[in-house]
Amino acid sequence: MAKDKVNGTDYVKVATYLFFDEYRKEREGDVPGVMYNKFITLLYRELKPEKDIGLPHCWYRWGDTVVARCVPYVTWERRGHGRTVVGWNGAAPIFDHEDGVVPLIMKNIAEFMARHSGGEAHGTAKDEVYEGAPFKFQNEYRKLRESLESLSKNDLIGNRAEHVGGLFESAMREFPKKEFKQIADEREKFETVFRMGLANNASSADMSDFAELFWHFFCHHLRMNERCHDNVTAETLRTWAEDIPWEAVRMRHFLQDFAEKLSRKATGDPTIISLREDWKRRMDRADALTESILGDPAIERTG
Numbered sequence: 580m581a582k583d584k585v586n587g588t589d590y591v592k593v594a595t596y597l598f599f600d601e602y603r604k605e606r607e608g609d610v611p612g613v614m615y616n617k618f619i620t621l622l623y624r625e626l627k628p629e630k631d632i633g634l635p636h637c638w639y640r641w642g643d644t645v646v647a648r649c650v651p652y653v654t655w656e657r658r659g660h661g662r663t664v665v666g667w668n669g670a671a672p673i674f675d676h677e678d679g680v681v682p683l684i685m686k687n688i689a690e691f692m693a694r695h696s697g698g699e700a701h702g703t704a705k706d707e708v709y710e711g712a713p714f715k716f717q718n719e720y721r722k723l724r725e726s727l728e729s730l731s732k733n734d735l736i737g738n739r740a741e742h743v744g745g746l747f748e749s750a751m752r753e754f755p756k757k758e759f760k761q762i763a764d765e766r767e768k769f770e771t772v773f774r775m776g777l778a779n780n781a782s783s784a785d786m787s788d789f790a791e792l793f794w795h796f797f798c799h800h801l802r803m804n805e806r807c808h809d810n811v812t813a814e815t816l817r818t819w820a821e822d823i824p825w826e827a828v829r830m831r832h833f834l835q836d837f838a839e840k841l842s843r844k845a846t847g848d849p850t851i852i853s854l855r856e857d858w859k860r861r862m863d864r865a866d867a868l869t870e871s872i873l874g875d876p877a878i879e880r881t882g
Contacts, residue, residue, distance in 0.1 A: 590632035591645075592652055593674045594622055594684045599667050601688050612655060612663035614695070616644050617704035622687050623809075624711055630680050635815075637808035638717070640798045642708045646811055713806040714758070719750035724794060727787035736786060740777045743786070747773060759800055765827070768834050769793045771850045776841040789837050796830040799823055835861060 598618050602610045620643040623634035635649035647655060654666040674681065695704040709718055723746040730739055751770055756763065769789075776786050801807050803819055838854035846852065 588674055588678065588680075589672065590630070590680055590684070591619065591623075591634050591650065592672045593681065594619060594632065594688075595650065595653060596667060596672050597681075597684055598688055599665070601685075601692065605692055609664035610666070611701065612665045613641070613701050614704060615653075615665045616642070617695070617708050618688070618691050619645050620708060621691065621704075622684065625687060626680075626683060630683070632680075633810050635810040635812075637802040637811060638713060638798075639802050640795060642705060643711070646815060648815065649810075649812075713804070714753070714755045714801075716750060716753040716755055717801075719746075719753045720794065722746050723750050724787075724790055727783060727790050730783035731787040733783045736777060736780055736783050739783070740780065744774075744777050747777070758804060759797070762797070762800055765793075765796065765830050765834065768850055768854065771848065772834060772838050772841060772854070775846070775848070775851060776837070779841055779843045781841045785837070785840065789833075789841075792830070792833045796826055796833075799826045831857075832861070 595615070598615065599610050602614070619634060620636050623632055623636065624643075626632055635646040636643055637646060638644070645653075647653070652668050652672075654668045656664050656666070658664055691704075694707070695701075709721060712718055723743070726743060726746055730736070730743070733739075736743060751766075754766060756766075759766075773786070773789060773793075776789065799819070799822055803816070803823075808816075835854050835858035838851050839858045842851060842855060
C-alpha cells in the first residue's frame, strides 16, 4: 500500500472510498469491479504528471487492473459469468478534505462518471483505458476476441472466416516479438493451429475458446513486462514468475488438444502432425495411468 511520503495519506485508499461513495449515490446498487478498475487506473494515469499516488497495477486479461492483494480494503465478489462487484472493507479512511489532492480526486470522479454512463458505460471505460495500452497488439487482439465472442453463439465460422482471419492476421502482425521472444514457440504453434481451424471451418465457440486460452497465457508474460506494471512489490513479481512454468505446460497441452480437435482431415503440416502425435502420447499415458489405478476400463465395460 503506497502512502504519500510527506503526509502519510494513502491516496489510492482515499480515492477508492470516495469513488464507491459517489458511485452508489449516483447509480445505486453494487459497484461493478470493471468500473472500479477502469476508474482507479485512469485516475492514476491522469494524476501522475501532477501527483503520483503509487497505484499498484498491471496490464492483464481485462486491461489495466489494480493488484487486488495490495488493496485489502476492497472486497471482490463474483456474481455469475464475467461479473464481479466490489465493496468497501473496514473503517473509512481518515484524510484531510483540504488536502489539495482530494479535490483533484473528486473532480476526476465526477468527470469519469459523466464520460461513462448508461448502458455503454463499461464499454466506453474499457475503450478509454485501452487507449493507453503499452503495445498495439493488445488493441488489435482485443478486436479479434470481441469479434469471436459475438460469433460464439453461432455453430460455424462459415462466411465470417475471412473477416475473423483478417482480424487475426492484423493482430499477429503487431505481436511484440522482441519483447516476448521467450514465448516464440507457443506463439508460432498457436498461429498455425488457429489458421488450420479457420481453414477447416471450425465452430466459432471453439475458435473463441482457443483465442482466449492464448490470451490468458500471453497475459501471464504481459504483466511481467516492465512497461506493464507499476508499484508492484518484488514478492508479487516473484509469485507471478512462479506461475509461468505451470502456464507453459497448460498452454502446451491446449495446443495439442486444439490441434487434434480442429483437424478434420489429413494434414501435411509438420507442426500439426507433431502436436497431434504429442496429444496421442499424452492420452496414452493418461489411459495407462488410469488402468494402473482402476484396472482396464475396457474389461469393466464388457465384463
